[in-house]
Amino acid sequence: MTRELPGVDVVLVGFGWTGAIFAEKLTAAGLDVLALERGPWRDTAKDFATTFAQDELRYYWRHGMFQETSQSTLTFRNNSAQTALPMRHWGSFLPGNGVGGAGVHWNGQTYRFLPSDFVARSHNEERYGRLPEGMTVQDYGVTYEELEPHFDYFEKICGICGKAGNLGGSTVEGGNPFEGPRSDEYPNPPMEMTFSQDRFAAAARELGLSPFPVPSANMSRAYVNPLGLQLAPCTYCGFCEKYGCGNYSKSSPQTTIIPVLMQRENFTLRTETEVLSIETAADGSRASGVTYVDTSGETVFQPAEIVVMCAYPLENTRLMLLSGIGTPYDPRSGEGVVGKNYCYQVMSSATVFFEEEFTNGFVGAGALGMTVDDYNGDNFDHSKLGFIGGGYIACHTTNARPIESHPVPEGVPGWGSEWKRAMRENFLKTTTVGVHGASMAHRSNYLDLDPTYTDAHGRPLLRMTYDFTLNDRRLTDHITPIAEEIARGMGGREVKVNALNGSYDSTPYQTTHNTGGTIMGSSPADSVVNRYCQSWDLPNLFVAGAGLFPQNAGYNPTGTVGALAYWAAEAITEQYMRQPGPLVQA
Amino acid sequence: MTGFTRRRIVQSMLFGGTALVLPSGLIAAEYGRGEGMPWSPFKGEPPYHGTHADSFFTPAEREAVAAICARLIPSDDDGPGATEADVVTFLDRQMAGFYGRGQHWYMRGPFAEGTATQGYQSRFPPAMLYRNALAELDAYCRTRHDAVFAGLTEELQDEVLTGLDEETLTFESVSAKTFFDLILKNTIEGFFADPIYGGNRDMVAWRYIGFPGTRYDYRDFVGHDGAPIQLATVSLTGRPGWSAP
Numbered sequence: 001m002t003r004e005l006p007g008v009d010v011v012l013v014g015f016g017w018t019g020a021i022f023a024e025k026l027t028a029a030g031l032d033v034l035a036l037e038r039g040p041w042r043d044t045a046k047d048f049a050t051t052f053a054q055d056e057l058r059y060y061w062r063h064g065m066f067q068e069t070s071q072s073t074l075t076f077r078n079n080s081a082q083t084a085l086p087m088r089h090w091g092s093f094l095p096g097n098g099v100g101g102a103g104v105h106w107n108g109q110t111y112r113f114l115p116s117d118f119v120a121r122s123h124n125e126e127r128y129g130r131l132p133e134g135m136t137v138q139d140y141g142v143t144y145e146e147l148e149p150h151f152d153y154f155e156k157i158c159g160i161c162g163k164a165g166n167l168g169g170s171t172v173e174g175g176n177p178f179e180g181p182r183s184d185e186y187p188n189p190p191m192e193m194t195f196s197q198d199r200f201a202a203a204a205r206e207l208g209l210s211p212f213p214v215p216s217a218n219m220s221r222a223y224v225n226p227l228g229l230q231l232a233p234c235t236y237c238g239f240c241e242k243y244g245c246g247n248y249s250k251s252s253p254q255t256t257i258i259p260v261l262m263q264r265e266n267f268t269l270r271t272e273t274e275v276l277s278i279e280t281a282a283d284g285s286r287a288s289g290v291t292y293v294d295t296s297g298e299t300v301f302q303p304a305e306i307v308v309m310c311a312y313p314l315e316n317t318r319l320m321l322l323s324g325i326g327t328p329y330d331p332r333s334g335e336g337v338v339g340k341n342y343c344y345q346v347m348s349s350a351t352v353f354f355e356e357e358f359t360n361g362f363v364g365a366g367a368l369g370m371t372v373d374d375y376n377g378d379n380f381d382h383s384k385l386g387f388i389g390g391g392y393i394a395c396h397t398t399n400a401r402p403i404e405s406h407p408v409p410e411g412v413p414g415w416g417s418e419w420k421r422a423m424r425e426n427f428l429k430t431t432t433v434g435v436h437g438a439s440m441a442h443r444s445n446y447l448d449l450d451p452t453y454t455d456a457h458g459r460p461l462l463r464m465t466y467d468f469t470l471n472d473r474r475l476t477d478h479i480t481p482i483a484e485e486i487a488r489g490m491g492g493r494e495v496k497v498n499a500l501n502g503s504y505d506s507t508p509y510q511t512t513h514n515t516g517g518t519i520m521g522s523s524p525a526d527s528v529v530n531r532y533c534q535s536w537d538l539p540n541l542f543v544a545g546a547g548l549f550p551q552n553a554g555y556n557p558t559g560t561v562g563a564l565a566y567w568a569a570e571a572i573t574e575q576y577m578r579q580p581g582p583l584v585q586a
Numbered sequence: 587m588t589g590f591t592r593r594r595i596v597q598s599m600l601f602g603g604t605a606l607v608l609p610s611g612l613i614a615a616e617y618g619r620g621e622g623m624p625w626s627p628f629k630g631e632p633p634y635h636g637t638h639a640d641s642f643f644t645p646a647e648r649e650a651v652a653a654i655c656a657r658l659i660p661s662d663d664d665g666p667g668a669t670e671a672d673v674v675t676f677l678d679r680q681m682a683g684f685y686g687r688g689q690h691w692y693m694r695g696p697f698a699e700g701t702a703t704q705g706y707q708s709r710f711p712p713a714m715l716y717r718n719a720l721a722e723l724d725a726y727c728r729t730r731h732d733a734v735f736a737g738l739t740e741e742l743q744d745e746v747l748t749g750l751d752e753e754t755l756t757f758e759s760v761s762a763k764t765f766f767d768l769i770l771k772n773t774i775e776g777f778f779a780d781p782i783y784g785g786n787r788d789m790v791a792w793r794y795i796g797f798p799g800t801r802y803d804y805r806d807f808v809g810h811d812g813a814p815i816q817l818a819t820v821s822l823t824g825r826p827g828w829s830a831p
């Protein structure tokens with residue numbers, strides 16, 4: 001039996017990065033906000049202390065803080081002719097769980113997408129002609145200029161450390177000359193770089209490229225954010241991505257927002273409550289609230305005036321499908337929208353092996369790196385290249401955690417004495433030049449409900465049908481050789497290229513940059529939400545996260561995810577609260 | 587009256603927002619309502635690391651596993667291997683715990699073989715995969731070479747393991763390749779994990795490769811400029827000199 005609770009103004013489904021952002025803005029506007037989080041309470045003192053946070057087996061290999069696949073996972077296949085099978089344990093990506101979500105164990109590489117990324121279809125068609133059939137790339141419906149103040153605010157909340165390259169239209173030395181105009185410099189200076197970044201930057205300059213520091217959510221100095229919360233200097237501990245930070249040095253919901261929320265009387269958080277569905281009012285005109293189950297197994301109906309989905313792209317999409325909101329995408333007809341345009345990231349790299357010099361990878365941090373943007377987005381001429389988009393090329397030093405990182409040169413076997421020796425010889429003497437490629441939407445890549453496999457509650461799992469597209473392959477074939485060229489200029493003994501070949505493989509870790517499924521756009525025919533991230537079907541339902549991206553750019557997503565969340569929160573407080581209803585007429 | 591509460595009244599007229607009134611104790615965990623960050627001592631969850639009592643392998647299995655690990659990461663002139671690091675104890679404890687039981691993994695059927703890109707699809711969780719594979723491995727070695735795996739010469743052991751790795755040798759009940767990939771991965775884990783888990787004894791593997799372990803502050807070394815960094819190795823339980831004379 002479902003128990004019904006008294007109503008609230010806003011219910012947030014999921015309490016990670018976007019949940020915290022909405023909670024802060026909507027409580028500040030006076031709304032009574034309730035966040036429902038599937039996982040447990042987590043914070044620095046209790047869960048990421050420096051006496052045990054750096055436990056590689058526990059947190060990465062035994063998935064200490066990630067969603068448990070035994071509760072819910074997804075099924076995967078490369079194309080619709082195959083039968084999807086469950087991801088029995090995680091590999092390619094690592095969905096978060098618990099307060100702070102994946103914001104606890106991210107790296108903190110915090111980019112803004114390029115202005116042209118938001119108008120990917122119109123911009124590229126104008127410059128290069130019609131996009132190929134089947135490429136379902138589209139414009140966001142919101143522009144870089146509109147998002148700029150929100151990028152700026154998210155960077156200030158996080159205390160991002162970087163160097164502006166374009167201040168109000170004027171190019172600034174040392175930053176990214178290709179970025180969109182910024183209203184302000186980064187709140188903190190870049191991190192101090194190590195040997196590998198110095199070599200990378202020199203080699204890139206040699207090739208006429210423009211290296212700049214990776215915008216980092218690992219603090220280069222002590223910082224107080226606009227909410228009054230303090231962050232401490234990063235200690236380059238080398239246990240950043242996949243781990244919580246024990247130093248209050250990595251921007252996360254816990255370090256930048258949650259302590260303030262916890263002071264507010266109009267904020268409530270319930271943990272270990274999993275939302276099962278978004279409920280629709282009898283007349284179909286609005287969401288009436290959500291149904292959740294807590295650890296006792298009791299199901300509860302929580303009425304709300306506004307529902308915001310902050311449960312990460314994969315779960316947001318599944319909840320919409322399970323709740324029957326919006327038309328599910330049909331890859332045969334190309335009609336329908338929920339689950340459409342699932343995209344990912346197209347990764348490749350070149351590893352440099354040094355003979356004399358030590359790279360000392362254990363002196364690392366999640367977003368410690370130098371990067372070039374010369375081959376990202378439409379920063380280079382794509383005429384006759386047969387693809388659109390690009391990627392950044394970067395040299396990061398994030399860690400030398402030995403279970404995870406043991407690069408050995410070409411030709412070394414995977415086990416035995418020879419492997420062991422090569423591991424010892426090279427462990428502290430390698431670095432990687434990586435390509436972080438964009439992933440363009442294609443009609444054949446999508447999310448829907450699996451017909452066979454169910455979760456711990458007996459409900460269908462999400463099914464992912466995904467493979468790299470022709471655009472992806474041409475992109476990586478064009479840009480990986482440039483990464484290799486930079487790598488060869490870094491003065492090492494040898495270089496090993498890790499090209500992207502074959503089908504997408506769900507087993508090795510790549511990135512947790514799953515995008516699409518609940519995309520935004522200008523018309524209900526081709527998007528789930530409008531430019532304010534508001535459902536076309538239920539005007540009191542808003543969606544957050546990278547699921548909004550119609551296609552993924554050549555950057556890490558969270559800078560843009562944060563900006564979109566602030567943009568949508570502002571639309572709620574400035575427009576919707578004044579006049580509840582659709583903010584865009586369909 | 588703060589702007590905050592004034593706005594709150596305004597919105598209440600808009601939304602008819604009702605403050606939550608809940609009977610306490612009904613919900614597993616609720617926070618907020620201006621109470622500040624919750625904290626109580628000793629609430630952090632300890633890791634499962636396994637103790638002497640946590641054992642899964644039979645003596646024969648343990649012997650086979652130790653022999654396999656010793657070939658995957660051999661002890662040689664260059665330095666210690668899985669034997670010195672006591673990787674078999676790590677594996678025994680892991681198999682006895684949530685990992686071996688596949689407790690956090692999705693283990694519902696139906697089961698199908700799948701493509702390589704679909705990952706682990708065995709119907710068995712790790713511990714039972716090991717058990718089945720080890721039985722077949724020893725049976726194979728007995729038929730072929732008249733001795734269990736642990737009793738073979740190192741050359742023959744390498745040959746058998748290569749057969750598993752390259753899929754020229756297959757098993758009936760489980761995939762030999764899945765077993766090989768898993769035990770290789772687990773052996774590397776045991777070699778390099780923190781010593782609290784039973785392997786990497788005395789941090790031998792970390793010292794061998796020059797990893798300083800679980801230190802948390804390298805600010806003094808960021809400007810190393812390609813020079814080696816000499817630091818004593820530290821584990822989660824400390825290091826000799828701190829925790830023992």
Ligand SMILES: Cc1cc2nc3c(=O)[nH]c(=O)nc-3n(C[C@H](O)[C@H](O)[C@H](O)COP(=O)(O)OP(=O)(O)OC[C@H]3O[C@@H](n4cnc5c(N)ncnc54)[C@H](O)[C@@H]3O)c2cc1C
Nearest residue numbers: 014016017018038097101102107108109275512545556558
């Ligand atoms: C290892 C790793 C490294 C990363 N590094 C970077 C990086 O360097 N740069 C970058 O830009 N991005 C990075 N990311 C991605 C970044 O973490 C995400 O973009 C960001 O956290 C997304 O915010 P979100 O609010 O959409 O989801 P999350 O922060 O994951 O929050 C979603 C929350 O919803 C909860 N939830 C899900 N379903 C339900 C349900 N049914 N009911 C209740 N609660 C639910 C989850 O438990 C979770 O807490 C990384 C991610 C990972 C995992």
Ligand code: SF4
Nearest residue numbers: 234235237240245365
């Ligand atoms: S690298 Fe820096 S920000 Fe990351 S976990 Fe370590 S101390 Fe924290």
